[in-house]
Amino acid sequence: MSMDLDPTAEKVRQWALLRQQNKLLTTRMNKLRDELMEVILLRGDQDEKGSTRLSLTSPVVVGEKTYDELKREARISTTLNEDRALALAVEKNIQAEVVVQVPTIDMDALYEAHASGKVSEEEIDSLFDTTVNYAFKLRDD
Known part of the structure; x- marks a missing residue:
């Protein structure tokens, strides 16, 4: 007697296996990356931008790609520290010049306007956008 597998169950089995x-591949890949970063730091040469490069003694070919160098790339991002900037503005007494007031809705005041009858329920509801996203999940035992 042959047991035909439910096609959906078979897809679930394949998906769960993949x-x-x-997960195993990602864990191994990240461990190798971390070990290689250490090697680059120990044996590589740092450039003026803070990146460190290490030439491989022999190129590594994988599929159509040939790898001959490792790089620990410095990626610099600059953001304004609002607290320090505001403190400087206060210290220098330049708040009026450098601080902008951005109009913001006070939710409590909006609901108060609704409670007092100035804004209808329909008008309040029309102010909110709803987005639905879906996630694929399997329930396991």
Whole structure:
């Protein structure tokens, strides 16, 4: 007697297996990356931008790609520290010049306007956008 597998159950089995393999591969890949970063730091040469490069003694070919160098790339991002900037503005007494007031809705005041009858329920409801996103989940035992 042959047992035909439910096609949906078979797809779930394949998906769960690939997910498990992906988790194992990702963990291994990240461990190798971390170990290689240490090697680059120990043996590589740092450039003026803060990145460190390490040439491989022999190129590594994987598929159509040839790798001959490792790089620990410095990625610099600059953001304004609002607290320090505001403190400087106060210290220098230049708040009027450098601080802008951005109009913001006070939710409590909006609901108070609704409670007092100035804004209808329909008008309040029309102010909110709703977005639905879906996630794929498997329930396991």
